[in-house]
Amino acid sequence: MSAQDAIDFVSDDIAEVGELMRSLSGRYEGIFGNFRSACGVVCERAENLQEAARDIVDLAGAASASVYRHIPNQPMLACSSGCAACCHLYVQVPPGIARMMADHIATHFLPDERNALRERLEIAVAAARNAADATKLRHRCPLLGTDNRCTVYVVRPLSCRAFTSRSVARCQDVVFGDITDGSGVEQNAAHYRIHMEATFALEQAARDRGLPAQQKGLAQALLDEFANAPAAVITS
DSSP states (O other): OOHHHHHHHHHHHHHHHHHHHHHHHHHHHHHHHHHHHHHHHHHHHOSSHHHHHHHHHHHHHHHHHHHHHHSSOOOOOOOOTTOOGGGGBOOEEOTTHHHHHHHHHHHHSOHHHHHHHHHHHHHHHHHHHHSSOGGGOBOOOTTBOTTSSBTTGGGOOHHHHHOOOSOHHHHHHHHHSOOOSSOOOOOOHHHHHHHHHHHHHHHHHHHHTTSOOOOEEHHHHHHHHHHHOTHHHHOO
16 A cells, blocks of 8 residues: 555545534534424424423423434433522423423422412522522522422422532532633533423424413412412412
8 A cells, every 4th residue: 555545545534534523513513403393293282381391391301312322422410319509590481381380399298388389489489589680599499498409399480400519629619619701501502402492492493382481480480389289379
């Protein structure tokens, strides 16, 4: 093999791999387009936003699990039960999510627990209202138990599901520290994008039904749902 033959061989080999990588990159991007389309179908077929929210949450969970199972080099996560730094961040929810959560609370919380939760929600709403920038508010989630575990984990909001971290220390620094450089906690990009697409799908589902599509703060959204269905938080 001459020197030129060697150059041609190596160059062609690299070019072939480059073309495969470009093709794979486009196919990877297509995952999210297909997920978006599937969300649209699910929302269209749902009888109401509550049903759409439940189905979209399940779809996002299945998609995310498949990413971790089938796509290599996923980051190792430090997230674990009882690690609750992110549970002090301001959370917003798209249409349908609060109703799904309120129904779960009505079914699984005792009357005294529901009344205590309402009081914590009111405190959280007041804190957000009085904050100069609610998105920068650090306030313990009213749904966080005394053991630092989510009391509604199975119906937790999409934004809570989206949040991941490789470092507990980094979460502590970002949430409770004095970091001023604007940086945050690095997310698993595919996992995060799936849950954001799911959020956008519920917003669009509300628009398609002629309903308000804007997200609400979690505490306010739950209080609104309780007000719309008072029996759900008064009776056992």
